[in-house]
Amino acid sequence: MSETVSNEIIGTKNPTETVKPVTSKGSAPAFFSCWDMHSYYGESYIVQGVSFDIRQGEVLALLGRNGAGKTTTLRSIARMDSPSVSHGELWLDHKPLHNMSSHEASQSGVALVPEDRRIIAGLTVEENLVLAQIAPPIGWSIERIYEHFPRLAERRNQMGTTLSGGEQQMLAVARALARDIKLLLLDEPYEGLAPVIVHEIASIVDSIKKQGITTIIVEQNAVAALRLADRAIILDMGTIVFDGTAQEVMDNEELRHEYLAI
Ligand SMILES: Nc1ncnc2c1ncn2[C@@H]1O[C@H](COP(=O)(O)OP(=O)(O)OP(=O)(O)O)[C@@H](O)[C@H]1O
Numbered sequence: 203m204s205e206t207v208s209n210e211i212i213g214t215k216n217p218t219e220t221v222k223p224v225t226s227k228g229s230a231p232a233f234f235s236c237w238d239m240h241s242y243y244g245e246s247y248i249v250q251g252v253s254f255d256i257r258q259g260e261v262l263a264l265l266g267r268n269g270a271g272k273t274t275t276l277r278s279i280a281r282m283d284s285p286s287v288s289h290g291e292l293w294l295d296h297k298p299l300h301n302m303s304s305h306e307a308s309q310s311g312v313a314l315v316p317e318d319r320r321i322i323a324g325l326t327v328e329e330n331l332v333l334a335q336i337a338p339p340i341g342w343s344i345e346r347i348y349e350h351f352p353r354l355a356e357r358r359n360q361m362g363t364t365l366s367g368g369e370q371q372m373l374a375v376a377r378a379l380a381r382d383i384k385l386l387l388l389d390e391p392y393e394g395l396a397p398v399i400v401h402e403i404a405s406i407v408d409s410i411k412k413q414g415i416t417t418i419i420v421e422q423n424a425v426a427a428l429r430l431a432d433r434a435i436i437l438d439m440g441t442i443v444f445d446g447t448a449q450e451v452m453d454n455e456e457l458r459h460e461y462l463a464i
Protein backbone atom coordinates (compact mmCIF):
# COMPACT_ATOMS: atom_id res chain seq x y z
CA MET A 203 0.00 0.00 0.00
CA SER A 204 2.77 2.42 0.84
CA GLU A 205 4.62 1.67 -2.38
CA THR A 206 5.09 4.54 -4.77
CA VAL A 207 2.64 4.18 -7.62
CA SER A 208 3.30 5.48 -11.07
CA ASN A 209 1.34 5.39 -14.30
CA GLU A 210 4.38 4.02 -16.08
CA ILE A 211 5.12 0.35 -15.93
CA ILE A 212 8.47 -0.33 -14.41
CA GLY A 213 10.90 -1.63 -16.95
CA THR A 214 12.99 -0.35 -19.76
CA LYS A 215 11.58 -2.23 -22.70
CA ASN A 216 10.84 -0.23 -25.80
CA PRO A 217 7.34 -0.78 -27.32
CA THR A 218 8.83 -1.66 -30.68
CA GLU A 219 11.20 -4.24 -29.22
CA THR A 220 10.43 -7.85 -30.14
CA VAL A 221 11.44 -10.88 -28.13
CA LYS A 222 10.14 -14.40 -27.87
CA PRO A 223 7.44 -14.71 -25.21
CA VAL A 224 7.65 -17.21 -22.39
CA THR A 225 6.49 -20.72 -23.14
CA SER A 226 3.15 -21.72 -21.67
CA LYS A 227 2.30 -25.15 -20.32
CA GLY A 228 2.43 -27.71 -23.12
CA SER A 229 4.37 -27.38 -26.30
CA ALA A 230 2.92 -24.32 -28.07
CA PRO A 231 4.41 -20.96 -27.14
CA ALA A 232 2.18 -18.40 -25.46
CA PHE A 233 0.38 -15.95 -27.73
CA PHE A 234 -0.45 -13.64 -24.84
CA SER A 235 1.51 -13.48 -21.57
CA CYS A 236 0.82 -11.52 -18.44
CA TRP A 237 3.74 -11.65 -16.07
CA ASP A 238 3.69 -10.46 -12.44
CA MET A 239 1.20 -7.67 -13.00
CA HIS A 240 0.35 -5.31 -10.12
CA SER A 241 -2.42 -2.68 -10.50
CA TYR A 242 -3.75 0.12 -8.33
CA TYR A 243 -6.72 2.47 -8.19
CA GLY A 244 -5.05 5.37 -6.43
CA GLU A 245 -3.67 3.89 -3.21
CA SER A 246 -5.85 0.76 -3.44
CA TYR A 247 -3.74 -2.22 -4.35
CA ILE A 248 -6.02 -4.47 -6.43
CA VAL A 249 -4.17 -6.84 -8.82
CA GLN A 250 -1.40 -8.32 -6.72
CA GLY A 251 1.09 -10.14 -8.91
CA VAL A 252 -0.95 -11.92 -11.56
CA SER A 253 0.79 -14.16 -14.12
CA PHE A 254 -0.81 -16.31 -16.81
CA ASP A 255 -0.57 -16.98 -20.48
CA ILE A 256 -2.80 -18.02 -23.35
CA ARG A 257 -2.10 -19.89 -26.54
CA GLN A 258 -3.37 -18.63 -29.87
CA GLY A 259 -7.04 -19.40 -30.42
CA GLU A 260 -7.67 -20.39 -26.81
CA VAL A 261 -10.63 -19.14 -24.83
CA LEU A 262 -9.73 -18.42 -21.22
CA ALA A 263 -12.41 -17.95 -18.56
CA LEU A 264 -11.33 -15.46 -15.90
CA LEU A 265 -13.50 -16.22 -12.89
CA GLY A 266 -13.86 -15.24 -9.25
CA ARG A 267 -16.17 -13.61 -6.74
CA ASN A 268 -17.40 -10.01 -6.90
CA GLY A 269 -14.55 -7.63 -6.30
CA ALA A 270 -11.86 -10.26 -6.97
CA GLY A 271 -10.18 -7.99 -9.54
CA LYS A 272 -11.43 -9.43 -12.84
CA THR A 273 -12.47 -6.15 -14.47
CA THR A 274 -9.32 -4.51 -13.15
CA THR A 275 -7.25 -7.24 -14.79
CA LEU A 276 -8.98 -6.71 -18.16
CA ARG A 277 -8.62 -2.93 -17.93
CA SER A 278 -4.94 -3.34 -17.08
CA ILE A 279 -4.39 -5.55 -20.14
CA ALA A 280 -6.23 -3.05 -22.36
CA ARG A 281 -3.89 -0.38 -20.92
CA MET A 282 -6.70 1.91 -19.77
CA ASP A 283 -5.56 5.02 -17.87
CA SER A 284 -7.13 3.64 -14.71
CA PRO A 285 -6.04 1.42 -12.98
CA SER A 286 -2.36 2.26 -13.04
CA VAL A 287 -0.12 -0.75 -13.50
CA SER A 288 2.96 -0.33 -11.33
CA HIS A 289 4.81 -3.47 -12.33
CA GLY A 290 4.60 -6.32 -14.79
CA GLU A 291 4.95 -7.29 -18.40
CA LEU A 292 2.27 -7.92 -21.01
CA TRP A 293 3.17 -9.52 -24.34
CA LEU A 294 0.84 -10.12 -27.27
CA ASP A 295 2.07 -11.93 -30.36
CA HIS A 296 5.71 -11.07 -29.55
CA LYS A 297 4.93 -7.38 -28.94
CA PRO A 298 5.12 -5.73 -25.52
CA LEU A 299 1.86 -4.06 -24.47
CA HIS A 300 3.13 -2.94 -21.10
CA ASN A 301 4.51 0.41 -22.22
CA MET A 302 1.60 1.19 -24.54
CA SER A 303 -1.35 3.55 -24.16
CA SER A 304 -4.87 2.15 -24.57
CA HIS A 305 -4.92 3.52 -28.11
CA GLU A 306 -1.64 1.80 -28.99
CA ALA A 307 -2.85 -1.45 -27.43
CA SER A 308 -6.02 -1.20 -29.49
CA GLN A 309 -3.94 -0.60 -32.64
CA SER A 310 -1.94 -3.70 -31.69
CA GLY A 311 -5.07 -5.84 -31.59
CA VAL A 312 -6.46 -5.68 -28.05
CA ALA A 313 -10.25 -5.21 -27.95
CA LEU A 314 -12.05 -4.71 -24.65
CA VAL A 315 -15.84 -5.09 -24.66
CA PRO A 316 -16.76 -3.52 -21.33
CA GLU A 317 -19.70 -4.51 -19.17
CA ASP A 318 -21.65 -1.34 -20.06
CA ARG A 319 -21.20 -1.97 -23.83
CA ARG A 320 -20.79 1.72 -24.76
CA ILE A 321 -23.05 1.80 -27.81
CA ILE A 322 -22.76 5.22 -29.42
CA ALA A 323 -25.96 7.23 -29.06
CA GLY A 324 -27.43 8.87 -32.17
CA LEU A 325 -25.95 6.26 -34.53
CA THR A 326 -27.66 3.32 -36.18
CA VAL A 327 -26.36 -0.24 -35.81
CA GLU A 328 -24.61 0.03 -39.16
CA GLU A 329 -23.13 3.45 -38.37
CA ASN A 330 -21.72 2.03 -35.12
CA LEU A 331 -20.01 -0.68 -37.17
CA VAL A 332 -18.81 1.65 -39.92
CA LEU A 333 -17.36 4.01 -37.33
CA ALA A 334 -15.30 1.14 -35.87
CA GLN A 335 -13.68 0.81 -39.29
CA ILE A 336 -12.87 4.48 -39.76
CA ALA A 337 -9.16 3.77 -39.36
CA PRO A 338 -7.07 0.64 -39.82
CA PRO A 339 -6.52 -2.09 -38.73
CA ILE A 340 -9.83 -3.23 -40.24
CA GLY A 341 -11.17 -6.68 -39.36
CA TRP A 342 -14.31 -8.45 -40.46
CA SER A 343 -16.27 -6.81 -43.28
CA ILE A 344 -19.76 -5.51 -42.45
CA GLU A 345 -21.18 -8.33 -44.65
CA ARG A 346 -19.28 -10.97 -42.71
CA ILE A 347 -20.48 -9.45 -39.43
CA TYR A 348 -24.09 -9.63 -40.62
CA GLU A 349 -23.63 -13.29 -41.55
CA HIS A 350 -22.57 -14.04 -37.98
CA PHE A 351 -25.07 -11.65 -36.37
CA PRO A 352 -28.33 -11.95 -38.36
CA ARG A 353 -30.21 -9.96 -35.70
CA LEU A 354 -27.93 -7.02 -36.34
CA ALA A 355 -28.51 -7.35 -40.08
CA GLU A 356 -32.27 -7.14 -39.47
CA ARG A 357 -31.79 -4.06 -37.29
CA ARG A 358 -29.05 -2.33 -39.28
CA ASN A 359 -31.03 0.92 -39.61
CA GLN A 360 -32.23 0.99 -36.00
CA MET A 361 -30.59 3.35 -33.49
CA GLY A 362 -28.02 1.33 -31.55
CA THR A 363 -29.17 2.54 -28.15
CA THR A 364 -32.76 1.36 -28.84
CA LEU A 365 -31.66 -2.28 -29.18
CA SER A 366 -32.45 -4.78 -26.42
CA GLY A 367 -29.69 -5.56 -23.91
CA GLY A 368 -28.77 -8.76 -25.71
CA GLU A 369 -28.68 -7.03 -29.09
CA GLN A 370 -26.53 -4.24 -27.67
CA GLN A 371 -24.13 -6.91 -26.39
CA MET A 372 -24.05 -8.42 -29.89
CA LEU A 373 -23.34 -5.00 -31.37
CA ALA A 374 -20.53 -4.39 -28.88
CA VAL A 375 -18.90 -7.71 -29.81
CA ALA A 376 -19.50 -7.10 -33.53
CA ARG A 377 -17.89 -3.67 -33.25
CA ALA A 378 -14.79 -5.30 -31.74
CA LEU A 379 -14.63 -7.78 -34.64
CA ALA A 380 -14.94 -4.94 -37.16
CA ARG A 381 -11.35 -4.18 -36.15
CA ASP A 382 -8.47 -6.55 -36.84
CA ILE A 383 -8.08 -7.97 -33.35
CA LYS A 384 -5.72 -10.46 -31.78
CA LEU A 385 -7.10 -10.58 -28.24
CA LEU A 386 -10.76 -10.16 -27.38
CA LEU A 387 -11.56 -9.24 -23.77
CA LEU A 388 -15.21 -9.78 -22.83
CA ASP A 389 -16.35 -8.41 -19.48
CA GLU A 390 -19.56 -10.13 -18.35
CA PRO A 391 -21.17 -10.51 -21.78
CA TYR A 392 -24.17 -12.33 -20.26
CA GLU A 393 -24.85 -9.77 -17.55
CA GLY A 394 -28.55 -8.97 -17.17
CA LEU A 395 -29.61 -11.11 -20.13
CA ALA A 396 -32.40 -13.68 -20.29
CA PRO A 397 -31.25 -17.33 -20.59
CA VAL A 398 -32.39 -17.57 -24.20
CA ILE A 399 -30.26 -14.56 -25.14
CA VAL A 400 -27.33 -15.91 -23.11
CA HIS A 401 -27.59 -19.01 -25.27
CA GLU A 402 -27.56 -16.93 -28.44
CA ILE A 403 -24.52 -14.86 -27.35
CA ALA A 404 -22.76 -18.07 -26.28
CA SER A 405 -23.17 -19.52 -29.75
CA ILE A 406 -21.78 -16.29 -31.23
CA VAL A 407 -18.74 -16.50 -28.91
CA ASP A 408 -18.39 -20.15 -29.93
CA SER A 409 -18.36 -19.19 -33.62
CA ILE A 410 -15.77 -16.48 -32.85
CA LYS A 411 -13.72 -19.17 -31.14
CA LYS A 412 -13.94 -21.31 -34.28
CA GLN A 413 -12.50 -18.37 -36.22
CA GLY A 414 -9.44 -18.72 -33.99
CA ILE A 415 -9.73 -15.46 -32.05
CA THR A 416 -7.94 -15.63 -28.71
CA THR A 417 -10.41 -14.58 -26.03
CA ILE A 418 -10.59 -13.87 -22.30
CA ILE A 419 -14.12 -14.07 -20.95
CA VAL A 420 -15.01 -12.75 -17.51
CA GLU A 421 -18.36 -14.02 -16.31
CA GLN A 422 -20.41 -14.37 -13.12
CA ASN A 423 -22.22 -17.15 -14.96
CA ALA A 424 -19.26 -19.47 -14.50
CA VAL A 425 -20.98 -22.55 -15.89
CA ALA A 426 -21.77 -20.81 -19.17
CA ALA A 427 -18.22 -19.44 -19.40
CA LEU A 428 -16.66 -22.82 -18.61
CA ARG A 429 -18.72 -24.47 -21.32
CA LEU A 430 -17.01 -22.24 -23.88
CA ALA A 431 -13.56 -22.03 -22.36
CA ASP A 432 -10.54 -24.24 -22.90
CA ARG A 433 -8.88 -23.01 -19.74
CA ALA A 434 -9.81 -21.12 -16.61
CA ILE A 435 -8.10 -19.01 -14.03
CA ILE A 436 -9.71 -18.05 -10.75
CA LEU A 437 -8.86 -14.78 -9.07
CA ASP A 438 -9.35 -14.12 -5.38
CA MET A 439 -8.39 -10.83 -3.75
CA GLY A 440 -6.22 -9.90 -6.69
CA THR A 441 -4.21 -13.10 -6.89
CA ILE A 442 -4.60 -16.28 -8.93
CA VAL A 443 -5.77 -19.22 -6.84
CA PHE A 444 -6.29 -21.64 -9.74
CA ASP A 445 -4.98 -22.03 -13.28
CA GLY A 446 -6.00 -25.11 -15.24
CA THR A 447 -8.46 -26.54 -17.70
CA ALA A 448 -12.16 -25.68 -17.69
CA GLN A 449 -12.86 -29.38 -17.10
CA GLU A 450 -10.67 -29.38 -13.98
CA VAL A 451 -12.81 -26.58 -12.51
CA MET A 452 -16.01 -28.45 -13.30
CA ASP A 453 -14.59 -31.59 -11.66
CA ASN A 454 -13.41 -29.77 -8.52
CA GLU A 455 -16.42 -29.31 -6.26
CA GLU A 456 -14.44 -27.67 -3.46
CA LEU A 457 -13.02 -25.04 -5.79
CA ARG A 458 -16.41 -24.34 -7.33
CA HIS A 459 -18.06 -23.94 -3.90
CA GLU A 460 -15.34 -21.79 -2.47
CA TYR A 461 -14.80 -19.32 -5.30
CA LEU A 462 -17.63 -19.65 -7.78
CA ALA A 463 -20.68 -20.56 -5.67
CA ILE A 464 -21.70 -23.29 -8.14
N1 LIG B 1 -12.41 2.92 -10.09
C1 LIG B 1 -12.14 2.33 -8.93
N2 LIG B 1 -11.59 3.01 -7.90
C2 LIG B 1 -11.30 2.41 -6.73
N3 LIG B 1 -11.49 1.10 -6.48
C3 LIG B 1 -12.05 0.37 -7.45
C4 LIG B 1 -12.41 0.94 -8.72
N4 LIG B 1 -12.94 -0.03 -9.49
C5 LIG B 1 -12.92 -1.14 -8.74
N5 LIG B 1 -12.38 -0.90 -7.52
C6 LIG B 1 -12.18 -1.88 -6.46
O1 LIG B 1 -11.27 -2.85 -6.94
C7 LIG B 1 -11.63 -4.16 -6.50
C8 LIG B 1 -11.73 -5.07 -7.68
O2 LIG B 1 -12.75 -4.60 -8.54
P1 LIG B 1 -13.08 -5.25 -9.93
O3 LIG B 1 -14.11 -4.39 -10.56
O4 LIG B 1 -11.85 -5.52 -10.66
O5 LIG B 1 -13.72 -6.64 -9.47
P2 LIG B 1 -14.47 -7.74 -10.31
O6 LIG B 1 -13.80 -9.03 -10.03
O7 LIG B 1 -14.60 -7.31 -11.71
O8 LIG B 1 -15.90 -7.76 -9.60
P3 LIG B 1 -17.37 -7.93 -10.20
O9 LIG B 1 -17.58 -9.40 -10.31
O10 LIG B 1 -18.25 -7.34 -9.14
O11 LIG B 1 -17.45 -7.21 -11.49
C9 LIG B 1 -12.92 -3.99 -5.71
O12 LIG B 1 -12.60 -3.96 -4.35
C10 LIG B 1 -13.45 -2.66 -6.16
O13 LIG B 1 -14.17 -2.04 -5.14
Ligand SMILES: [Mg+2]
Pocket residue numbers: 272273274
Ligand atom coordinates in the same frame (compact mmCIF):
# COMPACT_ATOMS: atom_id res chain seq x y z
MG1 LIG C 1 -16.17 -6.77 -12.92
